[in-house]
Every structure is written in structure tokens, then in C-alpha cells.
Amino acid sequence: MVKSTKTQSNHYLRRDVLRIGGGVALAAPFVGRAWAETTEINMLAWYGHGEPDMVGAFEEANNVKFVPKYYAGGDNMLALIAQSPPGTYDIILSDAEFVQQLNAAEYIEPLDANDYPFDDMLHEDFTKFPGHWDGDTLYSMILRGGHLGVSYNTTAMSAEEASSYQGFWKPELAGKVGHFDWHLPSLGMMSLKNGNGAGLWDLSDAQWEAVQETTMSLRPQVGGYFDYGGTFNGLKNGEMLAMCGIGDWITGVLERDGAPVASVIPKEGGIQFTESYCIGRGSGKADLVKSFIQYMMSPEGQVKSAQMLAYPGFCVTKAGRAMLQEVDPKEAARSHQMDGMANDPIALINEGRIHYRDIPQQQSLEDWNDFWSEYKNA
Amino acid sequence: MSAPRRLNLYALTWRLPIILWQLMFFVGPVLFMVAISFFVVRNYRMTEAFEFVNWEKMLTRGYFWDSYWYTLFIASLSASVAMLVAFPAAWALAFRASDNLRRWAVFLLVIPFFTSYLVRTFSWYVILAESGVLNAMLGYIGLGPFKMLNTHFGTVVGYLTLTLPLAVILQTVTMANIDKTLIEAARNLGCKPLATIWRVVLPLSRTGFIVAALFCFILAFGDFVAPFYLGGSQEPTLPILILDTTKSGQQWPRAAVVAIMMMLTLFTVAFTAIALAYRKPAGSR
Numbered sequence: 001m002v003k004s005t006k007t008q009s010n011h012y013l014r015r016d017v018l019r020i021g022g023g024v025a026l027a028a029p030f031v032g033r034a035w036a037e038t039t040e041i042n043m044l045a046w047y048g049h050g051e052p053d054m055v056g057a058f059e060e061a062n063n064v065k066f067v068p069k070y071y072a073g074g075d076n077m078l079a080l081i082a083q084s085p086p087g088t089y090d091i092i093l094s095d096a097e098f099v100q101q102l103n104a105a106e107y108i109e110p111l112d113a114n115d116y117p118f119d120d121m122l123h124e125d126f127t128k129f130p131g132h133w134d135g136d137t138l139y140s141m142i143l144r145g146g147h148l149g150v151s152y153n154t155t156a157m158s159a160e161e162a163s164s165y166q167g168f169w170k171p172e173l174a175g176k177v178g179h180f181d182w183h184l185p186s187l188g189m190m191s192l193k194n195g196n197g198a199g200l201w202d203l204s205d206a207q208w209e210a211v212q213e214t215t216m217s218l219r220p221q222v223g224g225y226f227d228y229g230g231t232f233n234g235l236k237n238g239e240m241l242a243m244c245g246i247g248d249w250i251t252g253v254l255e256r257d258g259a260p261v262a263s264v265i266p267k268e269g270g271i272q273f274t275e276s277y278c279i280g281r282g283s284g285k286a287d288l289v290k291s292f293i294q295y296m297m298s299p300e301g302q303v304k305s306a307q308m309l310a311y312p313g314f315c316v317t318k319a320g321r322a323m324l325q326e327v328d329p330k331e332a333a334r335s336h337q338m339d340g341m342a343n344d345p346i347a348l349i350n351e352g353r354i355h356y357r358d359i360p361q362q363q364s365l366e367d368w369n370d371f372w373s374e375y376k377n378a
Numbered sequence: 379m380s381a382p383r384r385l386n387l388y389a390l391t392w393r394l395p396i397i398l399w400q401l402m403f404f405v406g407p408v409l410f411m412v413a414i415s416f417f418v419v420r421n422y423r424m425t426e427a428f429e430f431v432n433w434e435k436m437l438t439r440g441y442f443w444d445s446y447w448y449t450l451f452i453a454s455l456s457a458s459v460a461m462l463v464a465f466p467a468a469w470a471l472a473f474r475a476s477d478n479l480r481r482w483a484v485f486l487l488v489i490p491f492f493t494s495y496l497v498r499t500f501s502w503y504v505i506l507a508e509s510g511v512l513n514a515m516l517g518y519i520g521l522g523p524f525k526m527l528n529t530h531f532g533t534v535v536g537y538l539t540l541t542l543p544l545a546v547i548l549q550t551v552t553m554a555n556i557d558k559t560l561i562e563a564a565r566n567l568g569c570k571p572l573a574t575i576w577r578v579v580l581p582l583s584r585t586g587f588i589v590a591a592l593f594c595f596i597l598a599f600g601d602f603v604a605p606f607y608l609g610g611s612q613e614p615t616l617p618i619l620i621l622d623t624t625k626s627g628q629q630w631p632r633a634a635v636v637a638i639m640m641m642l643t644l645f646t647v648a649f650t651a652i653a654l655a656y657r658k659p660a661g662s663r
Contacts, residue, residue: 072625078422079628105421175525181611183626224528224610237507239527369626370439376622377444377613 041285041292043068044080045093046275047228048310057304058295064288072227073182074098075365081107087282091289096274097358099140100131108278113138115290117297120317122346130356132276140276141293144305144313147345147354148185148247149270151263156241164266165193165244173241174221178234180245181225183372185271188357189244190215192268198352200271202361212371218244219378235261248335249273249311255334265343269353275313299323307331314345408641415634422628432631436639442619446639449599449615452530456537457594460545461587463538468549469575473558484550487543498539499603506532506608528610536604541594548593552586553579588655596644616640 043050043066050068052059059065071077074095081089082105094102102108116138118127132140150162156176161167168177179186191200191211203211226234231250234240236259243250247270251261277293279286295301302320305313307328314337315321325332336343348354360368418427436442471480490498505511506526516522526532556579564578565571580587598604602617611618616636623633 075422075627076625082421082423082628178610181622222612223525224612225614226610227606230607230610233503234528237503238509239507366627369622370441372626373439373441373614373619373622376611377441377448 039064039285039288041066041090041288042088042280043091043093044077044089044280045070045091046072046310048308049093051310053307053309054304055292057300058292062288062291064292074359078102078105081105081280087280087284089280090283090285091292092278092280093143093275094140094278096129096131096140096142096276096356099276099278102278103134103139107281108139109281109283109286111138111141111279111290111293115294116141117317117319120319122316122318122321123349125349125356126316129274129276130358140278141297142274142276142316143293143296144302144316145272145274145345146247146249146311146313147263147265147270147272147348148189148245148249148357149263149265151235151243151246151248151251151261153235153238153241154260154262159262159264162242162262162264162266165189165268167266168218168221168242168244170242175223176239176241177218177221178223178231178240178243179225180231180243180250181227182245183368184357184359185273186245187211187215187368187372188271188355190218192266192271192355195268197269198355200269200355201358204362208363208367212375215371215375216378219375225376235259247271247273249313252312252335253310256331265348265353269355270348272349272354272356274356303327306335306337411634411637414631415638417631419627419629419631424628424630432629432635436632436635441614442636445614445616445619446643448613449617450643452533452605452615453537453595453598456534456541456598457591459534460538460541460594461549461591464542464545464549464590467546468553469579471546471550472553472556473561480550480554484547487547490539490543495540496603496607499536499607502532502535502539502608503527506535527608528612530609533605533609533615536608537594537598537601540601540604541597544597545590545594548586548590549583552583552590555586556582585655588651592648592651595647599644600640 039062041064043055045068047070048054050066050070055066069080069089071080074097077092077094078098078101081092081102092102092108099108121127121142126142129140129142132138132142150165150167152162152167156173157167157170161170167173188200191203191207194207194210194214196203196207196211199207223240224230224234226240228250231240231243231246232254235243235251236254246263248255248263251259251263254261277289277296279289279293283289296305297317297320299317299319300323302315302317303324306315306320306324312331312335314335315324321332321337324337332338333341336345338344341347345354359365414424415432416428416430417424418429418431419425471483475483503510507513508523508525508527510526512526513523516524526535560582561574561578564574569577600617602615602621605611605615606618606621609615614622616639620633620636623629623636
């Protein structure tokens with residue numbers, strides 16, 4: 001009886017194996033198709049925001065796949081959207097100064113402010129960030145920021161020399177000062193050097209003329225105009241000993257690798273770039289995108305943003321900053337995101353030394369760009 | 379009165395693909411580029427129009443002409459350098475090397491084209507940097523360090539990376555086809571080596587050499603990579619100006635103006651060069 005049962009058991013086992021095996025074989029194409037049904041989220045962003053270190057964990061947890069399209073510069077971003085059908089991009093990472101234009105052109109959806117941690121912001125400016133709101137309607141959620149000032153090789157410039165934009169004119173740096181090849185930050189810095197302070201973007205004709213003169217006087221010092229890769233290499237191999245138009249977002253990556261470079265906010269003030277998320281108008285995946293933005297605003301997401309491999313940025317929420325200090329105190333200290341540190345980004349804003357990046361108020365972007373081309377040719 | 383030519387359908391069938399290809403991928407895009415040079419950009423969106431504002435804007439700007447003359451100069455310089463540097467190697471390959479060695483040399487000269495030009499350009503960073511290989515070697519004999527990256531020199535080195543192998547190959551093939559008895563006759567009649575090159579080899583190689591120089595010029599004139607990455611974008615060449623123009627404000631119509639000016643220049647240079655190459659010597663029939 002026992003034997004018979006065993007035989008029967010074996011018999012069923014074989015039959016089961018065949019049945020299950022056949023079932024698996026037949027179902028394989030459908031299983032494959034089910035796996036392939038990962039939802040794609042089209043992202044328009046600066047380089048690095050759609051890379052695995054930023055979106056990998058969210059992709060895994062939500063069975064989504066980010067398809068990033070990277071741009072370089074706000075007007076480049078606007079053009080890419082303008083030339084695409086509505087709904088092409090589900091999520092747009094924008095520089096704050098371009099959100100108003102995105103909204104005016106109806107490229108983005110309104111957001112519900114209650115979905116995001118506005119009660120946990122590190123600075124009150126972040127709760128009602130310029131350009132992010134239209135009246136009481138939120139259109140863009142601030143994610144991170146970074147400060148631009150004097151970036152330099154610490155073996156070629158002292159901290160004192162770097163504490164003023166005048167340091168770029170140091171005779172020993174002739175041919176060794178590089179520019180990030182975008183007119184907005186570089187000319188903004190020249191405007192700050194001229195003492196325009198908070199009015200750095202709102203220049204009268206005379207002030208604009210003076211900014212052009214100051215910039216032209218720097219030309220003999222300039223050794224080149226670079227994109228991200230060129231800037232990175234120039235500082236790394238010592239071809240450039242100072243860079244105008246950048247900040248910790250590039251030197252921070254090199255610093256992590258032990259290069260003798262640093263960025264400081266000089267006494268004339270610095271410029272803040274602010275990156276924020278928008279939901280693309282016409283996106284069919286708005287709920288998923290909202291979940292992603294909420295994830296990036298969570299402490300975990302904020303830490304990922306601060307540690308982003310492509311270029312670092314500072315946390316904008318208190319919980320994010322606290323978690324960064326806890327899980328990566330080295331990066332928190334390197335980026336001065338510690339209470340009481342001299343260059344704490346939030347303290348710099350409180351001291352009035354930081355000015356949010358904007359677009360020219362009395363001139364057009366074209367005027368600035370025209371001058372930039374003249375400057376490069378001079 | 380000759381009889382009207384009959385349509386040769388067989389020949390047309392074989393010619394049609396290339397005609398269609400050229401119409402679709404050369405004539406069509408060029409016409410479209412000419413058309414968009416009259417369009418205008420409003421709110422970062424290109425709008426159909428027929429306005430001369432882009433032409434006026436670009437052609438009246440000093441920086442456009444600065445870039446234009448600089449590009450013309452640096453491309454001519456690099457084409458000349460490529461031709462001069464290539465000549466001794468091509469001479470040796472054409473007249474001194476065995477057929478087997480020449481075949482291997484040409485194969486080796488083609489190998490660099492197997493890798494990306496961008497990668498080859500970036501590899502110069504390691505060699506040309508102030509802390510790079512070349513300066514280290516010069517340092518052993520008490521020279522330098524010299525600034526080579528982000529200079530005109532860097533740009534020319536980049537251009538040569540692109541053009542030099544081509545120049546050597548074209549010069550070699552041209553000189554290898556010269557009737558060697560003519561050179562021997564010149565020498566037998568007392569012509570000195572340099573005079574032989576000047577009076578016999580160069581006139582006989584004129585067409586090939588002009589075509590080689592033309593290729594070098596065309597490649598350098600339109601190259602973006604070398605002046606951007608090895609020249610530090612100073613001064614900007616026309617391809618860099620195109621990029622700058624499209625990057626800021628997405629002014630594709632103005633970029634089209636620059637591109638058309640480049641094409642007109644290349645057409646002029648190419649037709650002049652071809653005319654020179656095939657011009658019959660004075661007195662010949």
C-alpha cells in the first residue's frame with residue numbers, strides 16, 4: 001500500500017512537473033510581456049537627474065523606467081518643449097528662473113501644495129520661491145540648490161584672494177581663468193563685482209555698459225570657454241586655475257576625488273541656482289510623477305539629491321539635511337551643510353550674500369548672448 | 379542636325395537611387411535650411427516667415443566676421459601644415475618603400491579612423507596638458523612647460539588628427555602613380571633633388587595634391603570638436619558659433635545663416651581648387 005502510494009506520488013510528481021513545465025513554457029511570452037509593461041516616465045532635465053543613483057530605487061519600487069532627455073541651459077529646455085507635442089515630457093526639472101516661462105506657455109500642470117513638505121523647508125524663501133507660484137497656485141516644487149562664486153585651485157590661489165571676484169584678475173592667473181560657457185552666471189558675477197548686489201539682473205543701460213567693460217577687462221586672463229566636461233577636465237589637470245560661472249556643483253565632484261579645488265562665495269555675493277520639478281502639461285502619468293516628486297522631497301530623496309554623482313546640490317528640507325548629516329556626515333561637512341559652519345548655504349542666504357539666479361530684466365537674453373559672443377571673439 | 383537622344387531606361391534605373399538619395403538627403407535639407415534662414419523665432423518656437431532679419435542680424439555683427447576670418451585662417455593653416463608634414467612620409471612611401479610596405483603603411487594610416495574622432499581628440503589631453511606627457515619629456519631637456527591646450531596650437535593639432543592620415547594617403551597614392559622614368563630622366567639631366575620635386579614631382583602631382591589639400595581644408599573648416607575641446611573655444615570658429623546661436627534662444631534661423639555662409643565659402647573654395655587642379659598648363663592644347 002505504501003509502495004503503491006509512493007508510486008502514485010511519483011506519478012503525480014512527474015505529471016505535475018510536465019504540466020507546470022509546459023505551463024511555464026507556454027506562459028513565458030506573456031510573463032515577458034508583463035515584465036515589459038514597465039511604465040516609462042519621460043524626463044527633461046539637466047544631466048544626471050535621470051541616472052540610477054537618483055531614480056534607481058524609485059524605479060525598482062514602482063516598476064517604472066525613467067527615460068531622460070538632458071538639456072544644457074534654460075532656453076535650451078524651453079526650446080525642446082516648444083518643439084515637442086504636448087505630453088511628451090511627464091516630468092521637467094527646471095531652473096527656477098524659467099518656471100514662469102514654462103507656466104506662461106502652458107507647458108506645465110498646477111501642483112497641489114498640500115502634497116509637499118512646505119512646513120519643513122530650511123528657509124522661508126523656499127516656501128514661496130520666486131516664479132514657482134502664480135498667485136496661490138503652485139507650479140513647481142523646489143528640489144535643491146547650489147551656490148556659484150569663485151572656484152579655484154587651492155595651490156594657485158589663497159582663500160583670501162578667492163574671497164573677491166577681483167581674484168580672477170590676479171596676474172599669475174593670466175591664461176588660466178576659465179569660463180563656464182553660459183553667459184548668465186558669468187555676466188551675473190561680473191555684475192556682482194561691479195557692486196550691483198541684489199540688483200545684479202536689473203541693470204540700467206549705464207550699469208550694463210559697465211558690466212561689459214568689466215567683463216572685457218578680464219579677457220586677457222581667460223584661457224578658454226568650456227562645457228561641463230571641459231570645465232571638469234580643465235580644473236582636474238590644472239590647465240585652469242580659476243573658473244568663473246561655476247561653484248561647488250563642479251568643484252564638489254572633484255573635491256570628492258581629492259583634487260585641490262574649492263568654491264567660495266566672495267564678499268560681493270554669490271548666485272544661487274535652484275532646481276525644481278514640474279509636471280508636464282498633458283502627461284498621462286501625473287500621479288506617478290507626483291509620487292516621484294514626493295519621494296525626492298522625502299529625507300531619503302533629499303540625501304540622494306545631495307549626493308548626486310553628476311553634481312551635488314544642497315538639501316532644501318530640514319529632515320533631508322538632518323538625514324544627510326546622519327548617513328553621510330563627510331558629504332554634509334564637505335558641502336558645509338552643518339549648522340554653524342562658515343559657508344553653510346542657508347546661513348549665506350540669511351546673511352544676504354546670495355542672489356537667486358534670474359534672467360536680465362532690462363535687457364533681453366539675446367543682448368546678453370550677443371555680448372557673450374563678442375567677448376569670446378575679443 | 380543630330381538625332382534626339384533616346385532615354386536609356388537601363389542607365390536611368392541604375393542612376394535613379396543616387397539621384398533620389400541626393401535629392402532627399404542633400405538638396406532637400408539644403409533648401410530647407412535656406413528657407414528657415416528667413417523664419418523667425420517667437421517664444422522659443424520657430425515660426426514660418428519670410429524676413430531678412432536673421433541675415434541682417436548675423437552679417438552686421440562684428441563677432442560673426444571675426445569668427446569667419448579666424449575659421450578661414452585656421453583651416454587654411456592646418457591644411458597647409460597637413461600637406462607639408464605629410465609630404466616626406468608620402469614621398470618615402472611612394473618612392474622608397476616596397477609595394478608590400480606601402481600597402482601596410484596605408485592600412486595603418488586608415489586604422490585611426492576605426493576609433494571615434496572625439497576619443498582621439500580627448501586623448502590629446504593626456505599628451506598636451508601642462509602636466510602631460512609632452513611637457514614631461516621636454517622637461518628632461520630643460521624646456522617648458524608650454525601651454526598647448528586651449529590655444530591655436532591645440533586647435534591645429536586636433537585638425538591634424540583628423541586630416542593628416544588622409545593627406546598622407548592621398549599624397550602617397552598620387553605620387554606612386556607618377557611615371558618614375560620622368561624623375562630618373564630629370565636626375566640624369568642634372569636636376570638636383572629639390573629641383574626635381576619642384577619641377578617634376580609637384581607639377582605631375584598637382585591634381586592629387588590640390589584635392590588632398592581641399593579635403594583637409596573642408597574637414598577642418600567644418601570641424602567643431604578640435605577648436606572646442608583643444609582650442610578652448612577661443613576664438614570661436616563658425617561651427618562653435620552655430621552651437622552658441624542655437625543654444626541661446628534657440629535661434630536656428632540665425633544658425634542657418636552661418637551654415638549657409640559656410641557652405642557658400644566651401645563651394646567657392648572647392649570650385650576654385652578644382653579649376654586649378656584641372657587647369658591645363660600654359661601652351662598645352
